[in-house]
Amino acid sequence: MKKSLVAVVLLVLAASAAQAQNLTGAGATFPYPIYSKWFSEYAAAHPGVEINYQSIGSGGGIKQFTSGIVDFGASDMPMTDEALAASKIKLIHIPTVLGAVVPIFYVPGVNDVRFSSDVLADIFLGKIGNWSDPRIAKDNPGVKLPDLKIIVVHRSDGSGTTYIFTDYLSKVSKEWENGPGKGASPSWPVGVGSKGNEGVSGMVRQMPGAIGYVELIYALQNKISFGEVKNAAGNWEKASIEGVTAAGADVKLIPADYRVSITNAPGANAYPISSFTYLLIPVHCADPAKGKVIKDLLSWIVNSGESQVSNLSYAPLPKVLADRVLKTIYSLQ
Numbered sequence: 001m002k003k004s005l006v007a008v009v010l011l012v013l014a015a016s017a018a019q020a021q022n023l024t025g026a027g028a029t030f031p032y033p034i035y036s037k038w039f040s041e042y043a044a045a046h047p048g049v050e051i052n053y054q055s056i057g058s059g060g061g062i063k064q065f066t067s068g069i070v071d072f073g074a075s076d077m078p079m080t081d082e083a084l085a086a087s088k089i090k091l092i093h094i095p096t097v098l099g100a101v102v103p104i105f106y107v108p109g110v111n112d113v114r115f116s117s118d119v120l121a122d123i124f125l126g127k128i129g130n131w132s133d134p135r136i137a138k139d140n141p142g143v144k145l146p147d148l149k150i151i152v153v154h155r156s157d158g159s160g161t162t163y164i165f166t167d168y169l170s171k172v173s174k175e176w177e178n179g180p181g182k183g184a185s186p187s188w189p190v191g192v193g194s195k196g197n198e199g200v201s202g203m204v205r206q207m208p209g210a211i212g213y214v215e216l217i218y219a220l221q222n223k224i225s226f227g228e229v230k231n232a233a234g235n236w237e238k239a240s241i242e243g244v245t246a247a248g249a250d251v252k253l254i255p256a257d258y259r260v261s262i263t264n265a266p267g268a269n270a271y272p273i274s275s276f277t278y279l280l281i282p283v284h285c286a287d288p289a290k291g292k293v294i295k296d297l298l299s300w301i302v303n304s305g306e307s308q309v310s311n312l313s314y315a316p317l318p319k320v321l322a323d324r325v326l327k328t329i330y331s332l333q
Contacts, residue, residue, distance in 0.1 A: 020048030021293045027054075027061020027074030028160045029197045030099055030215045031277045033312050035074065038305045042297055049293060057196065059158020059184045065089065065280050071290060073280035076160025077167075077184060078259030092332075093258045093278040094298060094325060097306075098248045098315040100216040100239035101164045101273040102226035104204050107131055107148065113227040114139045114236055117264075117272070120229065121173035123211060124152055125180075126190035131209065139230075153203045153212035156193030158184040164275040165213045168263040172272075213273075217313045231272040232264050243271030244315040254321060284333045291333065298329045 025035075032055035039051035056064075058075040065073025066087035078093055103115055110131075115123075119135050122128045128135060131148045155162045163184045170177040180186040194203045197218040204210040205224055216239045219226045228236040237243050247265040254260050264272045281298065285291025302325055306316040317325060 058160030077163035117172035152191030247274035
């Protein structure tokens with residue numbers, strides 16, 4: 001009887017050891033709050049599994065993952081065909097949540113500012129340099145805007161948040177499209193740089209007259225004012241879960257590989273600077289045991305984790321899309 005009990009214990013320990021894995025990931029700061037929560041909860045429910053995620057920006061995440069340094073990457077920007085072809089690892093994009101990038105600002109005595117698309121682009125182009133500019137005032141009747149210099153704050157690192165923001169600016173401004181353009185690290189016409197959503201949030205909060213852009217949760221957590229943005233339908237939209245959901249509502253337009261832009265989406269209630277964010281996952285994991293854990297983690301995210309995202313001001317995947325994503329996850333080797 002004792003021998004049988006010992007055998008059972010040994011089998012349990014062996015099974016646990018087989019599942020014990022240390023996963024490493026790196027990339028986007030945009031989804032870091034929800035990823036941190038998910039990875040912590042998954043690890044707590046799966047003894048022996050540890051997940052170390054470094055929020056170093058989408059550009060760094062892509063570089064580390066495609067070079068084989070980490071087990072998975074994270075990016076707010078879908079990789080280009082050229083980047084995929086150059087990758088040492090065959091990978092797929094797994095969309096996890098939708099989020100919003102918001103224009104944050106610090107103007108003493110002013111809590112609400114509306115930004116039309118052309119004004120927002122021209123501020124970051126350096127063509128509008130004072131908060132009292134008539135074009136800002138026109139969009140904000142009744143708001144007492146001070147004679148105060150605008151200080152543009154942008155990301156200094158390769159950033160998916162920057163990609164989302166400049167992808168939007170490129171769609172609404174020909175001058176931006178033909179100038180700095182969209183990308184993770186554009187050549188900024190004006191401004192000062194800071195690393196990560198955290199760095200931009202901190203810098204804007206300290207400098208009167210500052211304007212920057214961050215993922216919505218960082219504005220909320222840091223209690224920084226953020227503006228309404230005029231959408232493609234001509235309506236003023238303050239970033240919200242509902243507005244982001246509306247922007248990603250037409251899942252029929254999402255291709256099989258999930259690489260898509262939803263900035264400046266049509267729809268009366270769509271928030272215009274919205275995006276999916278992705279985990280970058282190997283199609284064939286070199287370590288089968290590790291691959292099994294990654295597959296289980298992804299399944300858990302879609303089946304259980306999505307219900308938690310609204311608490312951190314992200315929007316969950318639409319049900320139809322979530323079902324598609326699950327099929328993709330189950331097909332992983």
